[in-house]
Amino acid sequence: MARIQESKLRKIVRYAYRNVSLYRKRFDEAHIKPESIRSLDDLAKVPFTVKTDLRDNYPLGLLAVPANRLYCLYASSGTTGKPIVVAYTRRDLDRWARLMGRTLDATGVRKGDIIQNMYGYGLFTGGLGIHYGARALGATVVPASSGNTKRQLMLMKDLQTTVVTCTPSYMVYLIEASKAEGYDAKTDLTLKIGIFGAEPWSEEARKRIQDAFGLRAYDIFGMSELYGPGVGIECEQQDGLHVWEDEFLTETINPSTGEVVEPGKEGELVFTMLSREAMPLLRYRSRDLSTLYEEECTCGRYHNRIKRIKGRSDDMLIIGGVNVFPSQVEHVLMNIRDLGDQYQIIVSHKELDRLGIKVEVPANRLNDVNLMKRIRDDLFAVLSIHVEVELVEWGTLPRSEVGKALRVVDLRPKE
Numbered sequence: 536m537a538r539i540q541e542s543k544l545r546k547i548v549r550y551a552y553r554n555v556s557l558y559r560k561r562f563d564e565a566h567i568k569p570e571s572i573r574s575l576d577d578l579a580k581v582p583f584t585v586k587t588d589l590r591d592n593y594p595l596g597l598l599a600v601p602a603n604r605l606y607c608l609y610a611s612s613g614t615t616g617k618p619i620v621v622a623y624t625r626r627d628l629d630r631w632a633r634l635m636g637r638t639l640d641a642t643g644v645r646k647g648d649i650i651q652n653m654y655g656y657g658l659f660t661g662g663l664g665i666h667y668g669a670r671a672l673g674a675t676v677v678p679a680s681s682g683n684t685k686r687q688l689m690l691m692k693d694l695q696t697t698v699v700t701c702t703p704s705y706m707v708y709l710i711e712a713s714k715a716e717g718y719d720a721k722t723d724l725t726l727k728i729g730i731f732g733a734e735p736w737s738e739e740a741r742k743r744i745q746d747a748f749g750l751r752a753y754d755i756f757g758m759s760e761l762y763g764p765g766v767g768i769e770c771e772q773q774d775g776l777h778v779w780e781d782e783f784l785t786e787t788i789n790p791s792t793g794e795v796v797e798p799g800k801e802g803e804l805v806f807t808m809l810s811r812e813a814m815p816l817l818r819y820r821s822r823d824l825s826t827l828y829e830e831e832c833t834c835g836r837y838h839n840r841i842k843r844i845k846g847r848s849d850d851m852l853i854i855g856g857v858n859v860f861p862s863q864v865e866h867v868l869m870n871i872r873d874l875g876d877q878y879q880i881i882v883s884h885k886e887l888d889r890l891g892i893k894v895e896v897p898a899n900r901l902n903d904v905n906l907m908k909r910i911r912d913d914l915f916a917v918l919s920i921h922v923e924v925e926l927v928e929w930g931t932l933p934r935s936e937v938g939k940a941l942r943v944v945d946l947r948p949k950e
């Protein structure tokens with residue numbers, strides 16, 4: 536693996552330097568010659584690429600090929616300002632499709648499986664990424680796209696879907712939606728495998744989904760800047776995500792200093808794409824926090840694994856000086872029986888920052904002080920801050936029908 540990576544690294548660094556003015560400028564400023572990057576040990580000399588580089592060069596300033604060689608353009612949804620545009624040549628699309636085929640295969644998806652792909656088709660790379668992977672693998676794909684829950688459930692039953700792909704929050708939503716529509720999720724449906732990603736989720740959410748549908752739920756990782764989904768996936772061991780390191784050379788760094796941290800320690804994931812043609816990315820800072828570790832996996836794959844993404848550094852809430860990840864809150868709530876699957880985090884400021892949680896419960900538990908206390912205590916044990924808990928009736932919080940759940944409402948005045 537190291538030999539493959541080194542030979543690809545030498546090539547891509549020279550290619551990026553020759554063809555992308557940003558890289559030429561960065562290398563020249565740092566007085567680094569591309570030829571001096573020879574081994575994996577030299578990687579740390581390569582300057583980082585960050586998300587704002589993509590924004591600043593909107594739309595196509597980072598292209599390494601003439602625009603008429605592009606087969607596809609994606610634009611990620613930007614919450615602020617311009618989106619990020621990512622470009623693919625034909626070879627890039629073929630490579631992505633093969634990686635996605637490998638990704639699906641790692642969870643046990645095979646030819647003959649019927650994949651109901653509930654990721655949105657369109658500019659979100661999740662939809663077509665899974666679609667291309669299914670084609671590469673020779674499995675059957677149902678391009679259901681996101682939303683229209685009644686139809687999703689009908690298709691699932693009538694077409695005898697065996698594999699589902701969507702955001703974890705949508706699958707959690709389907710637990711209650713399938714009940715409400717009169718389906719028995721285990722006997723009416725034939726689901727074996729679920730592949731969930733595009734937002735952080737917890738072990739407890741996995742348990743709930745697996746128990747409700749009788750399937751095996753796998754975590755998938757990717758981002759549109761790096762082709763889309765399929766950077767990493769859990770194998771059947773469900774113990775960490777293998778990263779396809781023959782394409783995505785992976786490091787973890789200390790997000791404040793930029794220094795590389797050793798395997799086994801948490802840090803920000805940084806990826807170097809080893810063969811991308813249209814838009815090479817060297818040492819791209821993902822802003823996702825995780826841990827890279829090198830222990831062999833019992834499945835036999837030699838690709839290193841990363842732990843579940845703890846959260847995007849952008850998602851981290853700072854509440855009165857304390858760092859809180861929404862995934863930590865989910866972890867606590869999913870461990871308490873009798874709670875619904877829906878919750879909302881509300882951050883406000885009255886003299887001090889305040890953290891509030893709304894959680895859905897059955898109507899007869901709305902005034903259950905013991906339950907409220909249990910939630911407060913469990914959250915305090917994990918977050919070390921006091922949380923105001925409000926119990927609300929089932930069905931009153933907003934659902935994720937289209938994509939990522941809107942779990943956090945920050946009411947603090949913007950400075």
Ligand SMILES: [Zn+2]
Pocket residue numbers: 770771772777832833834835836
């Ligand atoms: Zn494995």
